Amino acid sequence: MTEHLDVIVVGAGISGIGMGYHLQTRCPDRSYAILEGRAAMGGTWDLFRYPGIRSDSDMHTLGFVFHPWTGAKAIADGPSIREYVVETAQTYGIDRHIRFSHRVTSATWSSEEARWTVGGTGPDGAPVTLTCNFLCMCAGYYDYARGHTPDFAGAANFEGMIVHPQFWPADLDYAGKEVVVIGSGATAVTLVPEMAKQAAHVTMLQRSPTYVVSRPSADRVADWLRERLPAKLAYGLTRWKNVLWGMFFFRLARRRPEKVKQRILGMVREHLGPDYDVATHFTPRYNPWDQRMCMVPDADLFGAINAGTATVVTDTIDRFTAHGIRLASGAELPADVIVTATGLELQLMSGVDFRVDGEPVDWSRRLQYKGMMFSDVPNLASVFGYTNASWTLKADLTAMYVCRLLNTMRKRGLRQATPYNADAAMSTEPFLDFSSGYVTRAIDSLPKQGAKKPWKLNQNYALDILALRLGSVDDGMRFSNPVAARAHEPA
Incomplete structure (x- = not known):
């Protein structure tokens, strides 16, 4: 039956x-x-x-x-x-x-x-x-069963390894290698600083920027409450604090998008310094919260950029070559490993x-x-x-x-x-x-x-x-x- x-x-x-x-x-x-x-x-x-x-x-x-x-x-x-x-x-x-x-x-x-x-x-x-x-x-x-990967001209000619984050090989060794991460979303901004710890260099290649906001990986208010209150009460108070802050920020972004945009870009400049080209690499074409924002804990992405172990390039792809990626600008990015952090289906x-x-x-x-x-x-x-x-x-x-x-x-x-x-x-x-x-x-x-x-x-x-x-x-x-x-x- x-x-x-x-x-x-x-x-x-x-x-x-x-x-x-x-x-x-x-x-x-x-x-x-x-x-x-x-x-x-x-x-x-x-x-x-x-x-x-x-x-x-x-x-x-x-x-x-x-x-x-x-x-x-x-x-x-x-x-x-x-x-x-x-x-x-x-x-x-x-x-x-x-x-x-x-x-x-x-x-x-x-x-x-x-x-x-x-x-x-x-x-x-x-x-x-x-x-x-x-x-x-x-x-x-x-x-x-499948992630989103555009058809890149010349991909079959690339002599290195092409990886989609959804199907990451457990044995992939990228230590000391040149890595290009294609994408600018949450997956890309996560991968870049982490891979930069071992790779020779990591380049985040993006067609267009995303809003990136740094926040501490630890919540000091939550820690303070947890030391003084029962676990469930402390958790509930922290949960509502974060919910209300998120609602406020989203509402502000929808009502005053230009003000929120400039504040976010100002924080990026504080991390990367006055000489960094924030306008090209971290200024999206859309308003805050028209797409989901990327959150980086403890400014790790900006830290990798400042350390010189990671670079952001904003350009479009002409084609893959045997040893990297040729851009529409004519420049070529060398790569041993290409990560297509190009999204979900x-x-x-x-x-x-x-x-x-x-x-x-x-x-x-x-x-x-x-x-x-x-x-x-x-x-x-x-x-x-x-x-x-x-x-x-x-x-x-x-x-x-x-x-x-x-x-x-x-x-x-x-x-x-x-x-x-x-x-x-x-x-x-x-x-x-x-x-x-x-x-x-x-x-x-x-x-x-x-x-x-x-x-x-x-x-x-x-x-x-x-x-x-x-x-x-x-x-x-x-x-x-x-x-x-x-x-x-x-x-």
Whole structure:
């Protein structure tokens, strides 16, 4: 017989572990399983193994709301984050619900039965089929199987090694070698100072600059609070301090972009000195927070530049050569190793084939609902974090809302919850108001957002607390109980 569960969670990264905690805490009478396609938990923090990998958000907001981050560094390295995720899962027994090497490939909803049939493969590659009343997608937003790499002319002629950070070779030896890192995002600004510690020289080659902001790797306020208060209270206060500061800075950037821009560039000049060409190498073409900012702990990128072990070059690529990269300006960068830190491939819903009553789901024709569900798709939630704050803030709120929804359905004796837009004339907007490459490349395939609540994203943690923890579960939602399903136990 096909195994049935109340809830299936797809993905055992930060989102999936958080969802598991809230399910077993707030819906303890519900059975659940976490299906993880890889052989280990941790998601992003287990997949990426490139040198220096670290969080681009502080750990007091990237950490779980229910399990304090107690590490010394607020900007933590990847292995420490992975250990934190594993330790959290083990502490609360969430790890016992994880089924590793279970890759989900299809999910089919039946209104007649009010349940999902989830298909995929198990550890031995054999087909696996499960059913559930509610499905939670917690597998992130990008394709684990491929990163984004443009077609570079002459790449086949390069005699050195070309590496994408998403697939970093464990045995790559770059000590004493010339390295070129292509890119200007979070991955590039992480790799450059770390590789510069061993390489002969590292060049960060960027087509256009990104806003780069330095902040201390340790949070002195958090350390002070932790010495004087219980761990959870200190963690909660630090979390709110950082949330409110982030909200203030984002709002200021949107209201007074030129002022914020000049302050950021002024801080860069303070690090690099008055003679450095900040206008060329660190002044983006867009306003602050039109794309995600790059955070460097303890000014490590600027330190590598000042030490002469790293250089930033702003130019476009003409072609790869046998021994490096020829630029459009005619200059040539020597390289033994080229790292293509050129971005991710956004993949909504982990590439799973979704069908509702036999009809394929075209996500580009759906409206997002409260940042987690989709119009006319029943009993499905998907975790998608903030573009202007830590991912986990929204992941925790999403999990809490799902539990509220499940408990409401149980209380009312109903099995099906479907977001429904009754205003056919409502205008729509892109899902994300963000100009980053990985977003613009995929924008046409993403759901839309509406012009009003609950179809419009907040991108604001405080507003989402009001909407998701305290707001109604009935707005824009149709609850139902199909006739054919009434003989079954409610979800």
